[in-house]
Amino acid sequence: MNNITQFIALFSTIFHLNIPIVSSKITLAVIEPVIIESPQIIDKDFETLMFYESGNEFGRINKHSLACGIGQAEPCTKLYSYATKEWIRQNKIIKTIGKEERWYIPNPDYESELEFFHQYIATRYKTSSNALNFWKNNNWY
Numbered sequence: 001m002n003n004i005t006q007f008i009a010l011f012s013t014i015f016h017l018n019i020p021i022v023s024s025k026i027t028l029a030v031i032e033p034v035i036i037e038s039p040q041i042i043d044k045d046f047e048t049l050m051f052y053e054s055g056n057e058f059g060r061i062n063k064h065s066l067a068c069g070i071g072q073a074e075p076c077t078k079l080y081s082y083a084t085k086e087w088i089r090q091n092k093i094i095k096t097i098g099k100e101e102r103w104y105i106p107n108p109d110y111e112s113e114l115e116f117f118h119q120y121i122a123t124r125y126k127t128s129s130n131a132l133n134f135w136k137n138n139n140w141y
Contacts (some may be wrong), residue, residue: 009100045127046131046132048132053141054070057070060103062074062103062107063101066088069105071113071117073120078116091106
């Protein structure tokens with residue numbers, strides 16, 4: 001992926017625009033933006049659902065439920081076996097953006113998160129479009 005394609009992918013992710021990029025690489029917002037190789041297809045509905053759940057941030061923790069990851073696994077131990085509620089409270093990374101305090105899993109595994117949530121969606125909803133429609137009707141998936 002060249003620098004222009006990387007910029008477009010990052011820009012479209014940050015501002016949640018639908019700019020198609022034909023590549024197996026995707027850029028998503030994390031504590032520090034990264035480019036990862038992904039064998040899964042990241043379609044617009046999957047990206048939208050992850051945006052609703054975590055703002056497209058890998059390792060993101062919901063401060064109330066302690067669900068975690070880009071797709072918000074609950075409990076977090078489904079995704080990170082060591083991330084019990086007590087472990088999260090003791091080891092979370094805190095980042096303040098404006099007046100909002102955000103919590104993160106230290107050193108999230110980007111590929112494992114994508115794989116986990118693709119599998120979850122495929123098993124439960126068959127497609128990311130079905131999962132997104134369920135989310136829009138129920139505010140969870």
